[in-house]
Amino acid sequence: MITAERKPMEEIFRSLEPFGKILLVGCNECVTVCHAGGRKEVAMLASALRMGRLKQGAPLTVDEMTLERQCDPEYAEELALVVDQYDAVCSMACGCGVQTVAERYQGLPVLPMVNTAFMGSSEKNGVWAERCAGCGNCVLGMTGGICPIARCSKRIFNGPCGGSSKGKCEISPDVDCAWQLIWDRLKQLGQTELYSQIMAPKDWRSARDGGPRRIVREDMAI
Amino acid sequence: MSDFEPVVVVFACDYCAYTAADVAGRMNLTYPSGVRILRVPCTGKVEPLYIMQALQKGADGVMVAGCLVGDCHFKNGNLRAAARVKRVQTLLDDIGIGADRVAMVNVSAGQGAKFAEIATEFSKKIGEMGPNPIKQGAKAAA
Structure with a gap:
C-alpha cells in the first residue's frame, strides 16, 4: 500500500488560515489501511x-x-455536486488522490493534509515498512523475495557492502542489512547459486530517472 | 471562588469502573454532579473520536475509566484505551485545548470509594483549568 502520515497540526492550521469553509476528503484505500x-x-x-x-x-x-478511491477520476467526480460550496478542498489521500482532485476542480484550492511516505507493508499493528521502490524492473525472483533497492540503504545490486555487521546496516542497529536477509533466504531456499550471479548495472530509466512514467493499456483504454 | 461547575464525561467500562460508580452510589458517596457517566462494554471500545466529540460538544474534561492493568475482561482493551488516550492528548496539545483535559484511570469493580475520589479530584482539576476554551472562542466569534 501507499503509506502516509497526517501533517503537523501547526502546518495544517497555517495552510487553512485564509479559509472559512472547507471540504475534508478522505480515501477508502491505502490511507485507510495505514490509518x-x-x-x-x-x-x-x-x-x-x-x-x-x-x-x-x-x-x-x-x-x-x-x-x-480518490486517485480515480470517476470517484473524484462525486465531489462535483457539492464542491462549489467550499473555499477549499482538503485531501487526506496520498499525493495521487490530491492531484486527481486538483486536476478535476481547477478553480478550487486543493490542499494536502497528509505527507505521502512510501510503498510498504504492515510489519504489525501500527508499524509499516518500506518494501517497494517502484523501480519498474522487478528483481525479487533473483533475491529471495527481498528487494535490494527498497531495503538496502545504498540500493546496491551485488551486496552486502562493508557496512554490514552482524546482520545490521551501518546506518542504524535497527535496520536489517537487506543483503544479509537475501543471503539467509537464498540459503533457506537452496538457491545460493543465484547469489553468485553478478547482477549487471541497473538501467534506471525504468525508474524515476527516465522522467514521469505512464502505463498505457490500449485494450483497456476504449 | 468561581461558580464554574465543569462537565466531565466519563467513559466507564461495564466490568469495572461503571460497577465501581454503582458501588460508590450504594455507599452513599458523593462526587460532583457535573460528572456524567457513559457505560461502555470495555474501554477498548472508546474510539479517539468519542473523546474529541465529547469535548467538541461542550464537555470540559473527559475521563476514560477502565479495569486495573492485567484485569481487562477482554485481555487488553484497557491498554488499547490508554494508548488512544495518549494519542488524543498529543492532538489536544497540538490544537491548544490541552492534554490535561483528558485522563485515563484504572479502577476495579469493588473500588467505589476510589472511583468517587478520582472523579472528584479530576473534576476539581478541570474546574481549576476553567471551561473548555472552545466555548470562549465561540463567544468571541459570535
Whole structure:
C-alpha cells in the first residue's frame, strides 16, 4: 500500500488560515489501511480543526466526505455536486488522490493534509515498512523475495557492502542489512547459486530517472 | 471562588469502573454532579473520536475509566484505551485545548470509594483549568 502520515497540526492550521469553509476528503484505500486518511481520520481531523479554530476565535466549517478511491477520476467526480460550496478542498489521500482532485476542480484550492511516505507493508499493528521502490524492473525472483533497492540503504545490486555487521546496516542497529536477509533466504531456499550471479548495472530509466512514467493499456483504454 | 461547575464525561467500562460508580452510589458517596457517566462494554471500545466529540460538544474534561492493568475482561482493551488516550492528548496539545483535559484511570469493580475520589479530584482539576476554551472562542466569534 501507499503509506502516509497526517501533517503537523501547526502546518495544517497555517495552510487553512485564509479559509472559512472547507471540504475534508478522505480515501477508502491505502490511507485507510495505514490509518492516515480514511473515514475515521477524516472525522478526527475535522473535529480537531473545528475545536482548534473555535479556540482561535475564527470558526471553520468543516464538512466530511470519503471517496472510494480518490486517485480515480470517476470517484473524484462525486465531489462535483457539492464542491462549489467550499473555499477549499482538503485531501487526506496520498499525493495521487490530491492531484486527481486538483486536476478535476481547477478553480478550487486543493490542499494536502497528509505527507505521502512510501510503498510498504504492515510489519504489525501500527508499524509499516518500506518494501517497494517502484523501480519498474522487478528483481525479487533473483533475491529471495527481498528487494535490494527498497531495503538496502545504498540500493546496491551485488551486496552486502562493508557496512554490514552482524546482520545490521551501518546506518542504524535497527535496520536489517537487506543483503544479509537475501543471503539467509537464498540459503533457506537452496538457491545460493543465484547469489553468485553478478547482477549487471541497473538501467534506471525504468525508474524515476527516465522522467514521469505512464502505463498505457490500449485494450483497456476504449 | 468561581461558580464554574465543569462537565466531565466519563467513559466507564461495564466490568469495572461503571460497577465501581454503582458501588460508590450504594455507599452513599458523593462526587460532583457535573460528572456524567457513559457505560461502555470495555474501554477498548472508546474510539479517539468519542473523546474529541465529547469535548467538541461542550464537555470540559473527559475521563476514560477502565479495569486495573492485567484485569481487562477482554485481555487488553484497557491498554488499547490508554494508548488512544495518549494519542488524543498529543492532538489536544497540538490544537491548544490541552492534554490535561483528558485522563485515563484504572479502577476495579469493588473500588467505589476510589472511583468517587478520582472523579472528584479530576473534576476539581478541570474546574481549576476553567471551561473548555472552545466555548470562549465561540463567544468571541459570535
